Structure formats: structure tokens, C-alpha cells
Amino acid sequence: MKKQLLDKFEEMYGSAEGAEVYFAPGRVNLIGEHTDYNGGHVFPCALTLGTYAAVKRRDDDLLRFFSMNFENVGVIESSLSDLKPYEEAGWTNYPKGVMWAFEQRGMKIPNGMDIVLFGNIPNGSGLSSSASLEVLTGFILRDLFGFDVTNQDLALIGQFSENQFNGCNCGIMDQFASAMGKKDHAIFLDTASLEFEYAPLVLDGMKIVVTNSKVKHSLVDSAYNDRRNSCERALKDLQTVCGIHSLGELNEAEFEQAKNSIKDPDDRLKAKHAVYENQRTLKAVEALKANDLTTFGQLMNASHVSLRDDYEVSCEEIDTLVDAAWKVDGVVGSRITGGGFGGCTVSIVKDEAVETFKAALSQAYKKAYDKEPEFYVVEAGDGPYKL
Ligand code: ADP
Numbered sequence: 001m002k003k004q005l006l007d008k009f010e011e012m013y014g015s016a017e018g019a020e021v022y023f024a025p026g027r028v029n030l031i032g033e034h035t036d037y038n039g040g041h042v043f044p045c046a047l048t049l050g051t052y053a054a055v056k057r058r059d060d061d062l063l064r065f066f067s068m069n070f071e072n073v074g075v076i077e078s079s080l081s082d083l084k085p086y087e088e089a090g091w092t093n094y095p096k097g098v099m100w101a102f103e104q105r106g107m108k109i110p111n112g113m114d115i116v117l118f119g120n121i122p123n124g125s126g127l128s129s130s131a132s133l134e135v136l137t138g139f140i141l142r143d144l145f146g147f148d149v150t151n152q153d154l155a156l157i158g159q160f161s162e163n164q165f166n167g168c169n170c171g172i173m174d175q176f177a178s179a180m181g182k183k184d185h186a187i188f189l190d191t192a193s194l195e196f197e198y199a200p201l202v203l204d205g206m207k208i209v210v211t212n213s214k215v216k217h218s219l220v221d222s223a224y225n226d227r228r229n230s231c232e233r234a235l236k237d238l239q240t241v242c243g244i245h246s247l248g249e250l251n252e253a254e255f256e257q258a259k260n261s262i263k264d265p266d267d268r269l270k271a272k273h274a275v276y277e278n279q280r281t282l283k284a285v286e287a288l289k290a291n292d293l294t295t296f297g298q299l300m301n302a303s304h305v306s307l308r309d310d311y312e313v314s315c316e317e318i319d320t321l322v323d324a325a326w327k328v329d330g331v332v333g334s335r336i337t338g339g340g341f342g343g344c345t346v347s348i349v350k351d352e353a354v355e356t357f358k359a360a361l362s363q364a365y366k367k368a369y370d371k372e373p374e375f376y377v378v379e380a381g382d383g384p385y386k387l
């Protein structure tokens, strides 16, 4: 991979002498969906898939970007004196946003850079290629210029830039999982306090299989904001009867007792998901620690039902894949993962059932939509590093 990036760097910019190569991972969330902006818990792991960059610092303040995933748009130029989002800047608004966020925090970037990127994670599928690109950029800036920031800061800076520069109101999970990833571990994160714990993800005789529906519905951003607004209204209503700061503070019984204070029935359903999903996440981590994968899988399945029926962020294509997975012997659990309305499912599948699983899902998907899903057997990997 290193050689491929350096070769491309040389081809694009003349010489790769002095260029360094870096990596930051994408992530898959095992359980705890749409809880990260509700003060709840999430349980993602970083992947060994992610985004690579070859980078060399320049003597001036020019920025040159090239992505092997977007070859057709060629080299996009910008400058450190013009760190503003432009529509025509396309994907470079992500790394530029991170540079802007560093400067917002008083870390002036002294030199421009030439950059070549390559990602082996599908874009826009809910595996957080955008967060991996943000964390990668922050990691590069720290390494090249010696800024005093922790990996956790890289996550916060990435989220800040995606919120403020790229206009996507995401929670902290994606960037945190990418920046703090640890091989063979999932990250149990309390998004209210950022306290976290690594849980060993040793799945004896099982694999984590991500299935890409290759569907991305156009309503994603507005629907996402609607869900956030529902949860905020529900919280305000609940605060008239109980002293909470976020939905994540309630357990199921407390929610049931207080839920009639939520005026709008749809807001009530959305809040129910946030509360119950958070509790499922707590239980899932306990189950994993006790090596009780059966319970873990059942909680994943219940998470899907709640995301489908209460939170309403699934879609027909994803439900087809999950329904087909549930029917396969040897599937421990299967659910939608990521923001929703398309993207991927995550399943835990016994080794001997992986091939049957792929065949069954391919067949069901082909029959319903005349297209093939894509499968990735994934492993929990480390956070960002230099190659
Ligand atoms: P997700 O984060 O789920 O993959 P997003 O829509 O949030 O989906 O982010 C995808 C966007 O991130 C891409 O459209 C592109 O702008 C940017 N991006 C991710 N990976 C790369 C890459 N390797 N090269 C260039 N841009 C990338």
C-alpha cells in the first residue's frame, strides 16, 4: 500500500522524496445507534479498512490534494490563507475543515502540503470514510508540525470540523472510534462524558460481516436532522417532569413512567428508541464480557427492529438484507449500522455459515432489487498510524 501511494505521489507531483504515508481507520458500530447525540453509549470498533495518505510539506502555503478514489476530478488546489468551504472544492472540504479547526484552536499551520489519498472503505456507506479522512488529516498535522494534541483531541477536532465546516451535525462516535481504535477491541464509549473502555472482541469461531446495500437515499441529511429535533423536543418535555440532561440518563422503567410528558407521539417513539437502545448497549457490553454471544446477537436484532419501527431510519433494501440474514442458521445477530436510509448492515456469523450467509443474502437481494450486495469480513483494527 505504501509503495502504491508513493508511486502515485511521484506521478502526480514529480518526486516522492521525503513524503510520508499515514493511515486512519473507518469504523463499524456493533450496537448503540443514534445514541451518540442523545448522551447515550455506543459500541463501535475501528476497522483495518480506512484511508491512506502520502504527504509532503511544501515551502509555501499551497495545498494540493489528489484522491485515487476521485481520479476524475484531478488535483484540487487551495491555500492555507483560504480555509473556507466551497462547493466546487468537493471532498477536499473535509481535510480543509480539519486544518481550519486546528487554526480555530490557535494552532497555526506553518506550511502547505501535497497530498495523495486512497481509501479502501466504501464512501457514503455508513462505515465513516469521512471521519477516517478527518482523523487522518489531524494525525498528519500533528506528525508534520508537532502540535500538542491527543488522539481524543483529534476526534473532537474532526467532529467540530464536520459540524462547523461541512455542515453535518454528526455526534462524536465516528471520529472517536477512528482516532481511538485498538486492534481486536471494541470501544464502549459514554458519549455524555467521553469516558470509555476497551472491550476485547474475541469472537471465537465467528466473523463480523459487513454487507453493503449500495443504497444511499437522498433524504439522509434532512431525516437525520428531523430525528435530532424530535429527540431534543422529547427531552425538553421530559425535563418538565424529571431532572435529566440527556435521554441517555433514563432507563426503560423511568422512561415508561415519564413518557406521557412527551406531547408529540412521534417524538415519544423516537425518544423511546434512544432510551432503549442505550440500555441495549449496556446489556450488550455485559453480554460480550461474559462471552454470551447469543444474548449479544439478540440485542443486535432488537436494535434493528427498534431502528426500523420506532426510529424509522431503515429502508426496504436494508430490511431485505437483515430479514435474509436472520433466516440463516449460524447467524448470531444482524442489524443496520450507521446513520441509516441505506448503507450497510453488520452481522455476526459463525465461521462455517459465512458462505451460506453470503449466498442467501445475495439471492434475496438479487431477487428483490436485481443487484448484488457487497460483503466485507472485517476485523477490529488500530487507530491512526504512520506506515
Ligand atoms: P461515510 O462517512 O459514511 O463514508 P459520508 O457521506 O459522511 O459517508 O462521507 C463520504 C465523503 O467523504 C465522500 O463523498 C468524500 O467527500 C469524502 N471521502 C471519504 N473518503 C475519501 C477518499 N478516499 N478520497 C476523497 N474523499 C473521501
Ligand code: MG
Binding pocket: 128, 129, 130, 131
Ligand atoms: Mg460520514
